[in-house]
Amino acid sequence: MRSRRAARRHRRARVSRLDSLIRRLQAQRACLVHAARLIGGVPGPIFEIGLGNGRTYDHLRALCPAREIFVFERRAPDEPGLGPGGRHLVLGDIRETVPAAASAAAARPALVHSDIGSGDSAGNARLAAALAGFLPGLLAPGGIALSDLALPGAGDWALPPPAGVAAGRYFLYRRP
Amino acid sequence: MSRLDINIRRLQAQRACLNLAAEYIGDLPGPVFELGLGNGRTYDHLREILPDREIFVFDREVAAHPDCIPDPAHLFLGDFQETLRRACARFAGTVALIHADVGSANAARDARLAAVIAGFLPALLRPCGVALSDRDVAFAGAEPVPAPASVAPQVYFLYRREAACEAAAPRAGTAGRG
Numbered sequence: 272m273r274s275r276r277a278a279r280r281h282r283r284a285r286v287s288r289l290d291s292l293i294r295r296l297q298a299q300r301a302c303l304v305h306a307a308r309l310i311g312g313v314p315g316p317i318f319e320i321g322l323g324n325g326r327t328y329d330h331l332r333a334l335c336p337a338r339e340i341f342v343f344e345r346r347a348p349d350e351p352g353l354g355p356g357g358r359h360l361v362l363g364d365i366r367e368t369v370p371a372a373a374s375a376a377a378a379r380p381a382l383v384h385s386d387i388g389s390g391d392s393a394g395n396a397r398l399a400a401a402l403a404g405f406l407p408g409l410l411a412p413g414g415i416a417l418s419d420l421a422l423p424g425a426g427d428w429a430l431p432p433p434a435g436v437a438a439g440r441y442f443l444y445r446r447p
Numbered sequence: 448m449s450r451l452d453i454n455i456r457r458l459q460a461q462r463a464c465l466n467l468a469a470e471y472i473g474d475l476p477g478p479v480f481e482l483g484l485g486n487g488r489t490y491d492h493l494r495e496i497l498p499d500r501e502i503f504v505f506d507r508e509v510a511a512h513p514d515c516i517p518d519p520a521h522l523f524l525g526d527f528q529e530t531l532r533r534a535c536a537r538f539a540g541t542v543a544l545i546h547a548d549v550g551s552a553n554a555a556r557d558a559r560l561a562a563v564i565a566g567f568l569p570a571l572l573r574p575c576g577v578a579l580s581d582r583d584v585a586f587a588g589a590e591p592v593p594a595p596a597s598v599a600p601q602v603y604f605l606y607r608r609e610a611a612c613e614a615a616a617p618r619a620g621t622a623g624r625g
Contacts, residue, residue, distance in 0.1 A: 296454065
């Protein structure tokens with residue numbers, strides 16, 4: 272009986288998928304708030320890479336009402352209204368669309384938020400390598416990159432996550 | 448409130464209600480029914496907070512994370528009307544907790560589904576058994592029980608089947624624990 276109780280206690284220590292989703296979204300929100308504060312004095316638009324269900328786009332809009340926000344997606348979302356329209360929705364391969372959008376000095380983003388990782392670790396590694404190749408370099412000076420995938424080679428620019436966010440959950444980089 | 452804020456609040460409310468419902472049923476015997484598996488998150492949470500309970504899952508089809516799919520003996524696949532009718536034959540008056548996550552963007556569809564589910568609750572729940580849903584599933588013989596203080600009204604609905612309950616532990620919130 273004792274071992275069964277011990278086993279039950281042990282099992283209860285596991286975090287459910289509901290718990291872990293709540294933690295992930297809370298961490299995401301804390302990082303967005305932190306990043307928005309860090310770019311307070313940095314001019315430039317915000318780039319949102321991956322629209323998904325539009326929740327973080329909506330949160331960025333609430334946090335930074337005076338900033339232009341550009342969303343980069345592979346193809347038009349099924350449900351219109353989740354994100355911006357017109358020239359603020361940029362469709363195509365992010366390896367081309369994102370650098371092109373930041374080519375003029377005034378267009379360099381103060382914040383790039385990228386939430387495009389999936390459960391496929393090999394695919395994530397390829398995505399992270401691709402992002403690391405162009406993303407840190409196109410930021411405005413003092414600009415922030417916030418990514419759910421670590422960007423290999425950008426470690427010199429890494430910042431610790433805000434209080435309450437476990438290391439390794441989100442990755443913050445600041446261009447000097 | 449951004450849509451990210453709203454989503455976090457909704458998930459926290461869902462978790463708080465599941466945890467409270469598990470407290471409400473205490474040591475009341477009987478299985479748990481999960482109506483609507485979806486991606487399996489609340490099923491996963493229920494099996495964590497109620498590790499010694501049998502959990503039976505009902506859904507039209509399985510679209511959950513592979514780790515959150517019950518074995519075939521605990522899965523009722525098909526239309527709720529049909530699967531709940533079958534379950535009644537086997538579980539009438541024995542179920543301790545029924546969680547129904549039916550909410551969608553289609554209010555008319557949700558209301559129809561909630562009515563179907565509410566129709567089965569008096570037959571399935573044991574006296575003092577608890578029903579939790581994100582849509583109102585008030586049923587004959589249902590006593591509303593308070594949601595967690597942190598949860599806004601009309602977001603989640605908690606009911607307890609009355610009957611023998613009153614004599615055992617009148618309105619103490621510890622009904623069924625003896």
